[in-house]
Amino acid sequence: MATILETQSLTKKFGGFTAVDEVSFNVQQGEIRFLIGPNGAGKSTFFKLIIGNHEPNSGTILFKNLNIEKLKMYERIKLGMGVKFQTPSVFSELTVLENLNLANNLNQLINIENVLKDFSLVNEINILAGDLSHGKKQWLDIALATLSKPELVFLDEPTAGLSFEETEKTSEIVKKLNKQGITFVIVGHDMDFVKQTASKVSVLHLGKIFFEGSVSEVLSNNGVNDIYLGIS
Amino acid sequence: MIMLFNIVYQFGDALSFLLLSAIGLAVIFGMMKIINLAHGEFITVGAYGTVVSAKAFNLPLPIAMAFGVIITIIFGLILEKLIIRHLYGRPLDSVVATWGISLIVSQSFLVIFGPSLEGLQTPLGNFKLGDYSYSEYRIFLIFFAFILLGLLYILFMKTSFGTLARATIEKPEIASSMGVNISNVYSVTFAIGAGLAGITGALYAPTMTVVPSIGQAFIVSAFITVVTAGASPFIGLIPAASFLSAVQTSVTFYYKATIGIIALLFSVILIIRFLPKGFSGLITKEK
């Protein structure tokens, strides 16, 4: 399998504080990679560095073997990325359909009905996105990130505030999209979701990669337990 | 030596004008996010309150000034209850309403008091250094501006009222659910802003022509100072006003007043471009 994303010694400092510290990280095509770690470990910063919301102090980012660290966010997205931010950020004054149309950034022919079905939004098509329930907002947000079939999609806490049933459903959606060829990098705390979905997990701690491995390896690692899971 | 004192005096004079122009707006716009186009009219109310009470009741100036400030506070409270409280969280709509208020106030003053009031004499005297003479009241204004700003900083950053006010303005619903009577906090905060504008009016009334449009002399200075001060106006006001008045006085000194004003406006544009968080952002170094 080919490497789709690679960072080399990526570093980001805020004032005197190093949020991301020389992180070298790579993702293979077809993975569902999870990025977990304590609050404040630098997960969100790392994620924002890759999609272009922050500028790194040093280091390189390779996407499909292209250097992208100098590109603006929209340019990176156009190369074949998709993003969902931490808090659901759908356009609340637009309808669900308008939201989806907006996400079609390459003006492709997309079967919107299938998308609506996949995300259980069929009945809400003409509802303002702001009036959706929290769970449906999360799904619409994931739909926006994945609509134009990008090769690599980042999801930041896609199951925050979801019930366990909704979490399971989200996992199914992600796995289905993964089968269709989308590689995922997912940031989150929801260990149920991780267990259901992940193909590989990276643990970030104090701005560095602390541990990397399969779900079971991570769960059985004492270090990860100490800093993060807290299962004694 | 005299030259140096001259520079300090001119700079301090311009600085205190910017600070006092901005001080009420720093609360109402800087904190409460009401784009108050009637800020100048609040100053007018303070000035008229001072002059009218001084003449009508033959009050000594400091008492008349206090009277002017109290009238502005009452005016602010009434306005808050009737109109402004419906505009919180709708900052852009506040533009129209406060514009309307400013029309009403300045025109009402014209109708009630006529086109001009008889002026007051500037208090205190003057002193000479070499060829130059200086108004003592102007020096008093410089000190007063700094003291007022210091008190305001303490009020909003260090006292329990200030904590409540900042909390309420940031997240009114949450503050309310923590037991804060937000409607009172809003009223009091707005009244403080109005009162500060009233102080500006009262202080400058004896030095200027008291006409219904007197407040217009302050409005542009007020907005540019508050905006360049940044998100924490009480921290940013002094550096912002210092920078702007330094630009203005030095350019005016070497060229002319018109170029001074143009330079002032240009530096505002550049500050916003290169210091998007204003001067307070530079100091607090927020992420």
Add this chain to the structure above:
Amino acid sequence: MKKIITLIITSFLSIILFSNVLFAETIKLGILEDETGNFAIAVIPKIHAYELAVKEINAKGGVLGKKLEIVRYDTQSDNTRFQEFARRLIEKDKVDVVFGAFSSASREAIRPIIDKAKMLYFYNNQYEGGVCDKNVFVTGAVPEQQFSTLVPWLMEKYGKNVYTIAADYNFGQISAEWVRQIVKENGGTMVGEEFIPLDVSQFSQTIQKIQAAKPDVLMTLMVGAKQASFYEQQAAAGLGIPMGTSVNVGQAYEHRRFAPPALENMYVTVNYIEEVHSVITSGEYHEKSKDFMARFKAEYPDEPYVNMEAANAYNAINIYALAVEKAGTTEKAKVIEALESGISFDGPSGVVSIDPKSHHGSHTIFLVEVGKGHKVSIPKVFKDVQPYWLGEAGCNLPEKADYSQYTPSKPPKS
């Protein structure tokens, strides 16, 4: 609640809509003056003076047997209002003549409209001078009348070093140019000149600049309420230099409104102020002014001050009436012809004659001194001062129609 408010607004609007009333045949005088806004203070006496003149003329039976009727709009010190209402006067109200405007900018705003419609227009204000326009007549004083009297007198009394501070726009710049020229002609030196934007209200820096130059005489050509704050501030700083001006005192009566000593030691040349009758205790000017004041105060007892523009407005209406009487018609071309034949009116401050070449009026110029405690005295009166410059420079309206404004540095002949 909303319904009630909607109702109130709607009924309010309909009242406004249908309140225009038709009048019988009269001579219609359109008046555009700033009843509200920045200039209201100097303009309100002017409006009353128009009304007084019209009332007096109508009481005597009107002109050519017709009554005079005023159609007046409040231009709110706003140039766009001047344009809107000039059109309204001309196209809707179909007035016979237009009077008005305070600031030069508002006069310039309506001049294109006036000229396009070939309307007759009286501008009744002291100003920077130079308007050479076939359709325009000026009854206010101009710089050559005010400065050629004031500046030499001041230089003789106090010294040859003159410093000018002036509003940084047309009026201030052109007036300063006149001062510069007259100072030079009289062997003086300009030790400094500063132009200040209209929006400035704080003058500490200006005051120090003046002190650094050590002038004998300070010419203050300051305009508007904000700039008038200079006087209080210079007094507070103890500047103490004799001042001369062409605008203050005579328009917005600062000597009455400001607490002394703000205007002490100030000299102004005006073609009228209400003190003329009380300061000059006998003679022609005393009598005429006293009579005028008595009639004015009988009509408008609350008028705070009768300024020079009030006299100019009063003169303008009377001059127009005389011209119509002479022409025997209100037809504009004929009235202009009559005016160009040399009409004179004996007004509150003596005879005002229209100079045919430039359409400007001659004036009696009073040199006013504001002394201790703002006590007014008139040390000198200049009789029959002519608006000589435009005519000498090449403006000759009876011979050659023109529609421009000229300045000393850009005269008509060049």
Add this chain to the structure above:
Amino acid sequence: MKKDVLLKIENVNSGYGSTTVINNFSFSLNKSQILCITGRNGMGKTTLIKTIIGLIALRSGSIIFKNEDISKLNSSSRSIKGIGYVPQGREIFSSLTVEQNILMPVFTRKAFKYGVKNKLRDIYNLFPVLEEKKNNNGSSLSGGQQQQLAIARALIFNPEIIILDEPSEGIQPSIVSFIGETLKKLSNSFDTAFLVVEQNIAFISQLKSDCILVNKGSNVKTLTASQLSSVEKARELLSLESH
């Protein structure tokens, strides 16, 4: 019904605009009890909480707190009566320091000025990380620290009940379980009652409390602590399979 009922919700209806979200909802909560409310998204859990604390107007029904109907009071008065609130997403005041955040509710309560120092001491003992950062701005804390701060802010004025909306959301597992233990400790030693809206099954079963399942704005069923003792069992019982 036990005698020491603290909060009693009876036939409550509420919603936004023309839509009714909460339908004839009833339950009661005793002193020092922990009660969970769970259910799928969009079923009205947050609306219910906001109705109880007074941020959304009640349409009908009653809210009885300490034997007094508080449904006519505004949210600040309800808070003064002794209801603490930990909102979803923490809602820390970012422009205040950590200590100002904690003390903020005290400033509006004249009666609580005394003894506040001791209370603050207790809170710092409970959440040492907050003392470490007490002069930092609220916005500089991490998610887990903010959650502790939000609880501290509710604890400071000794409320009889604290209502928490999704306290585990976006928090790392170790801190979630620390918070769970803290809530249990507080309900035991300070007699504080807790009403917790939560979807994290592990957290619910950790609390060992009764749990109300909400569907379409109504109280569907109440499960006891023993029924929820294991995560797997809880999951089964709380699922709302195909209605």
Add this chain to the structure above:
Amino acid sequence: MLNLIKKNKLPFISFLILSFFPIFIDSYYLSNISYFMCWTFISLGLALIWGIGGVLSFGQTVFFGLAGYSFAVISINFLGVVGVGIWSVFLALLITSLFGLIVGYFLFYGGIYDVFIGIVTLAITLVLETFLQQTAGPEYTIGTARLNGFNGMQGMPTIGFQELKYGRLEGFTQYYFILTLAILALILLYKFKNSKLGLIFLATKEDRNRVASLGYNVQKVQLIAFVISSLLAGISGILYTNWGGYITPSSMGLVSAALPVVWVAASGKKDFFSVFIGTIFLVWLSQMLAINGAQFAIIAMGLILVISTRFFPDGIILMFKNKLIEKVKWLQS
């Protein structure tokens, strides 16, 4: 076309009425309504960037003034040259949109947002005003055109074909020209709003970052809209200059700058048609009040503004429009 009318019955009827107006009214009202309509373009431009894109510019008058002055300077310089009244309009608009491009680039690519945009554009318009006020002297002459400082410029030719009988923009010609231009502007603005670009711009109001994260160059979209709005403000400036034969620095002052913001907000900034009608209504209203209200005109205007924001937060005209469409079934599409 028919579909367009069906969907927009109320605007269609309004324009039908407006186009038959000249039959019923005299030349004064004709020119007065033309004057009201001059101001609608600057409002529409502001409604575009503010109502749709959430960008509040407080200094649209800088484009108004710049266009007016450019038109005056160019046309005076080439007086007598064939067609000067027409191509100087295009040149002036070109200058204005270039300036809009520069200002917009500075704003959006410089990362300036929210209220700061308002202050920056206000500062720019005040700089231009302050500069022009003091250009009375002969040194401020461009070619043969004197800027003439505070007193303003005049003497520019009337736009149009000077030789033709109804070829110049005055009277009927002016009225129909402005009306047609307004209809055209409205149609194009609605087209823009309903286009993908419009959708993107609308979305930037809520969350710029999210729009960028969907792969769009947010700055570019905002810049395009800003240039369109500066162009519209420029059209107002030229039409106004042509109407009165006069342009002055005070059209860029604080008061002038605030007026379009007030018109747009009070009318209903989210709906172009309401903004069009609202601008005409408010300019007319303030004129009527000035004519009949004497001293109380300005107070009444202030009261109307305060009450309308207090009770009709979405704009009074938009509220009336929605009420009307709601009540009159036939108007619904």
